[in-house]
Amino acid sequence: MLLILTFFTLFLLLATLLPLSRQTHWFIRGFDFPRLQFALLAIVVLISSVIVLDLHMLLSQALIVTCALCLAWQLWWILPYTLLWPKEVKAAGHTDVSKQLTILTSNVLTPNRNAGALIALVKQYQPDVLVTLESDQWWEDELTVLESEMPYSVKCPLDNLYGMHVFSRLPLTEREVCYFIEDDVPSIDVLVELRCKETVRMHCLHPAPPSPTENAESAERDAELVIVAQSIADTEQPVIVTGDLNDVAWSATTRLFRKISGLLDPRVGRGMFNTFHADYPFVRWPLDHLFHSRHFTLQAIQRLPSIGSDHFPLLTTLCFTPKKGASQQAIQADRSEHEWAKQISGSKQVNKHDVPKPGA
Structure with a gap:
């Protein structure tokens, strides 16, 4: 289980870091798209890590912190497109x-x-x-x-x-x-x-x-x-x-x-x-x-x-x-x-x- 969670945490880290580059290759830019899916995966991995791993181990702590940071970064991009964010455009109300x-x-x-x-x-x-x-x-x-x-x-x-x-x-x-x-x-x-x-x-x-x-x-x-x-x-x-x-x-x-x-x-x-x-x-x-x-x-x-x-x-x-x-x-x-x-x-x-x- 440790190997599986390590693999998915490293994958999330890669998916988070690659789009930071301004490289225009399709493979790198493709990681811009599924941020919602990455965030959901990060939530699953984070919860699983907390439940399954030995929290006294340094590796476990590193995996949990890394996953949490990846989740926070993905959420930073997608939260504006949820009801949790202030509206950028005002509601028109009754207009002509x-x-x-x-x-x-x-x-x-x-x-x-x-x-x-x-x-x-x-x-x-x-x-x-x-x-x-x-x-x-x-x-x-x-x-x-x-x-x-x-x-x-x-x-x-x-x-x-x-x-x-x-x-x-x-x-x-x-x-x-x-x-x-x-x-x-x-x-x-x-x-x-x-x-x-x-x-x-x-x-x-x-x-x-x-x-x-x-x-x-x-x-x-x-x-x-x-x-x-x-x-x-x-x-x-x-x-x-x-x-x-x-x-x-x-x-x-x-x-x-x-x-x-x-x-x-x-x-x-x-x-x-x-x-x-x-x-x-x-x-x-x-x-x-x-x-x-x-x-x-x-x-x-x-x-x-x-x-x-x-x-x-x-x-x-x-x-x-x-x-x-x-x-x-x-x-x-x-x-x-x-x-x-x-x-x-x-x-x-x-x-x-x-x-x-x-x-x-």
């Missing part, structure tokens, strides 16, 4: 419907052919904007039935798992499909006009993940997030960023994105809203995101039922309440983090001027 904006973000999974399930969710929840990821020409053809109610759209059908579409009930202007980092990985950048006539700059992103089957490094993903964040930091416009970032909410790079951009995360203090993997309840984490400027407060956020994809859809309703939201505080970047961001964008020879600024 003309100032509301509901966005449904859904990674549909290209081979998935259950378009009817997504269409049914759109009919049921009546989002103002639908953002689909991994949508190819087949998905575009199937979703044309929505155009009678959502006449404004931006379409980028691709069969490489990076197609993207935006359908909207609200007017979309300054529409642009961009390829910031990779020639076959698009983003969509638009200006959305709310019913109250205010305009919102929106960026829809789906950078490629670090993985043995995609990019060996996270450099491409990280660079896209950084230059969008730097571009947003220069504006006082209302801004929303949504999509499958192929990065978890609690990773160092997503935190860097939030710090540089100044955007808020409505999940903080409310829950994780794990959207991936839809088929495996014990291996889930938040990959699909919506961040926004402090012009907005939150009416509602929820994970919707499965549509047959490996991702659950995410539904978010924001309210344009700049006076109420003015006191909301985003997490701040220090000088070293600004330098890190410059290194990330410089490594791919891109910068914030590559990002469109709808409405600027």
